[in-house]
Amino acid sequence: MERPRRWLEDKLWSSFGPEQASANLRQALSKLRTALGEDADLLQTDRASIGLDEARLRVDLLEEVVPGNERIELLEGLDARDPEFEDWLRQERAQLQAMIARAGPKEIRGILITCRVDETAPGRDRMTCDVLSNQIGENISEQVRAWRQADPDMIGSTDAPQSDVMIQSQLVHEGNGHMLFIKAIHQPTARILYSKLQRIDRLEAIMQSETEIARTVFEAADQIVGKLPHVLAKDRPETRSTALSRLGLYRMFSFDQDALREAYGLMDQAFRHDENGLYLAWSSLIRLTQMMELAEADQAALMEEAVELYYRAMELDSDNGLVQAIVSKVRSTAFGDTAGVMDLARTSLERNPTSAYALKSMSEAYMGSGELQKAFDTSARACSVARSSPFKHYWDTGHCFISIACNRNDEAIIAAEAATRAAPLSRPAHRSLLALYAATGELQKAQSVAEKMAKIEPGFSLDAMVNDPAYPVRTLRNKGLLEPVRGLL
Missing domain, CATH: 3.40.50.10070 (TolB, N-terminal domain)
Structure with missing residues (x-):
C-alpha cells in the first residue's frame, strides 16, 4: 500500500512537467486529508513516497473474496483523463477479469x-x-x-x-x-x-x-x-463459499447495522456458489438479528424472511447439527415454541456434544422452559468451549443475558465485560453493561459506557433506552434493570 511520489505523478499528470506534477500531487493530498477529516492520518507520506495505513483499511479483493458478477469492472466509472492512468487501469481490470474467470463455477465435490x-x-x-x-x-x-x-x-x-x-x-x-x-x-x-x-x-x-x-x-x-x-484451490466452489461465509460471520457478529447488511450479502453469495443449507441458516439468523437490533424499518418483513430461510435450510440440511442449533434460536424468537426449540437443541447437542453453538442453543432452550440452573450451567460451558473463538463475544453476550435472567448480576457483569473486550463495537453487550453498572451503583462506569454507546450507535440516548418500549433491551426491562439508568438522565 505504498507508491513512490514520482510513480503517482507519472500516472496522473503525465503531460505536465515534474514541478507542476509535484505541485498537483501536493494539492490533491491536501484535498484528500480535508475530505478524510478525523481519518486523515490514513495517508502516510514522506518526501519520497505515499502510502496508506494497512491496519485500518479493508480491501475486498485481498480477503479471498472474488466478485461473483463476471461483468463487474474494477473502479467502474472512474476516469482520471490521463493516458498513463488509463493504461494502468486497463491492465488492472484485465487482471481482475482473469481472476474471475479462474474462479468460475466448478464441480462441487466437497x-x-x-x-x-x-x-x-x-x-x-x-x-x-x-x-x-x-x-x-x-x-x-x-x-x-x-x-x-x-x-x-x-x-x-x-x-x-x-x-x-x-x-x-x-x-x-x-x-x-x-x-x-x-x-x-x-x-x-x-x-x-x-x-x-x-x-x-x-x-x-x-x-x-x-x-x-x-x-x-x-x-x-x-x-x-x-x-x-x-x-484450497481458488477455483473450487468450497473455497469461495467458505471464504465468503467466514467473512460474513465476522460482519454478522459485529452487530453493526451496515455490517449486518453486508453479512447477509456475503452469505447469499456463499449459497450461490454452494447450495449448503448452513448459509441459509446463517442468513436467517442475520435477519433475526436485524429485527432484534431494529436495524431496518420493516420488522414484519424481516421476520417473515427469517422464517422462510430457516425452513429452506432445514429442507436442505436437516441432519446438520449446526443448522439445527441456529434454527433453534430463530424458532425460539419467531414462535416461542418451547417444545420444538428444545427438540432441535437437544438433537443438535446429541449429534455434536463438542459444539459451542449446540450448547448455546441448549442453554436458551432450558431458559425458555424455565430450567434456570441448567440454562446457566450449559451457557457457562458453552463460553468455556468457545473461549478461543474469534467470535467468543457471541457466547459471552448470551451468557450475560442468561445470567441477568437468573438474577446473577455479578456473573452478568463479568460476561458483559468479556464481550466488550473481545468486541469493542458490540452494542448488545454495552447496553447490558451500562444497565448493570447503574444497578450496582457504579454510576461513573455506567456514564462511561453511555458515552461509548453514543459513539458506536447512531442516535443513541439514555432517554430512548429507558423510555422507548421498542428499544432492544427487553431482558433488562423485564428484570427492572432500566430504572437505575434513570439516575443518569
Whole structure:
C-alpha cells in the first residue's frame, strides 16, 4: 500500500512537467486529508513516497473474496483523463477479469477429510484417538461441505483420492495420564493447519466430550476452517463459499447495522456458489438479528424472511447439527415454541456434544422452559468451549443475558465485560453493561459506557433506552434493570 511520489505523478499528470506534477500531487493530498477529516492520518507520506495505513483499511479483493458478477469492472466509472492512468487501469481490470474467470463455477465435490490414528497404539487408545479425530472432522463438516474419509491405508484402498485435510491424534502414556497430540495437515502442500499438545488425566474425558476436550475439538475445527480458503484451490466452489461465509460471520457478529447488511450479502453469495443449507441458516439468523437490533424499518418483513430461510435450510440440511442449533434460536424468537426449540437443541447437542453453538442453543432452550440452573450451567460451558473463538463475544453476550435472567448480576457483569473486550463495537453487550453498572451503583462506569454507546450507535440516548418500549433491551426491562439508568438522565 505504498507508491513512490514520482510513480503517482507519472500516472496522473503525465503531460505536465515534474514541478507542476509535484505541485498537483501536493494539492490533491491536501484535498484528500480535508475530505478524510478525523481519518486523515490514513495517508502516510514522506518526501519520497505515499502510502496508506494497512491496519485500518479493508480491501475486498485481498480477503479471498472474488466478485461473483463476471461483468463487474474494477473502479467502474472512474476516469482520471490521463493516458498513463488509463493504461494502468486497463491492465488492472484485465487482471481482475482473469481472476474471475479462474474462479468460475466448478464441480462441487466437497472437502475430503482423513482421520488417521496410530495403528501401533493399544486398542483402547487407538479407538479413543479415532473418536477425537472424527469429532474434529464432524465439527468441520458442519461448517463447510465436507466428507470424512476412512484412512485408505487402514482399509487397503489403493485408488482412493488424496484427501484435502488429514487429522491425526496420538496418545502417549505419561505417569498417571496421557499426553495427547493433535495435528491437522493440508495434504497436497503438507502445510500444518493446526497442532496442539495437551495433557489428559482420564481417557474418559475424550469419550465423554468433557469441557477441556470439547474446547480443543471446537478450537481445532474453527482454526482449520479459517485457513481452508488460503490453502484450497481458488477455483473450487468450497473455497469461495467458505471464504465468503467466514467473512460474513465476522460482519454478522459485529452487530453493526451496515455490517449486518453486508453479512447477509456475503452469505447469499456463499449459497450461490454452494447450495449448503448452513448459509441459509446463517442468513436467517442475520435477519433475526436485524429485527432484534431494529436495524431496518420493516420488522414484519424481516421476520417473515427469517422464517422462510430457516425452513429452506432445514429442507436442505436437516441432519446438520449446526443448522439445527441456529434454527433453534430463530424458532425460539419467531414462535416461542418451547417444545420444538428444545427438540432441535437437544438433537443438535446429541449429534455434536463438542459444539459451542449446540450448547448455546441448549442453554436458551432450558431458559425458555424455565430450567434456570441448567440454562446457566450449559451457557457457562458453552463460553468455556468457545473461549478461543474469534467470535467468543457471541457466547459471552448470551451468557450475560442468561445470567441477568437468573438474577446473577455479578456473573452478568463479568460476561458483559468479556464481550466488550473481545468486541469493542458490540452494542448488545454495552447496553447490558451500562444497565448493570447503574444497578450496582457504579454510576461513573455506567456514564462511561453511555458515552461509548453514543459513539458506536447512531442516535443513541439514555432517554430512548429507558423510555422507548421498542428499544432492544427487553431482558433488562423485564428484570427492572432500566430504572437505575434513570439516575443518569
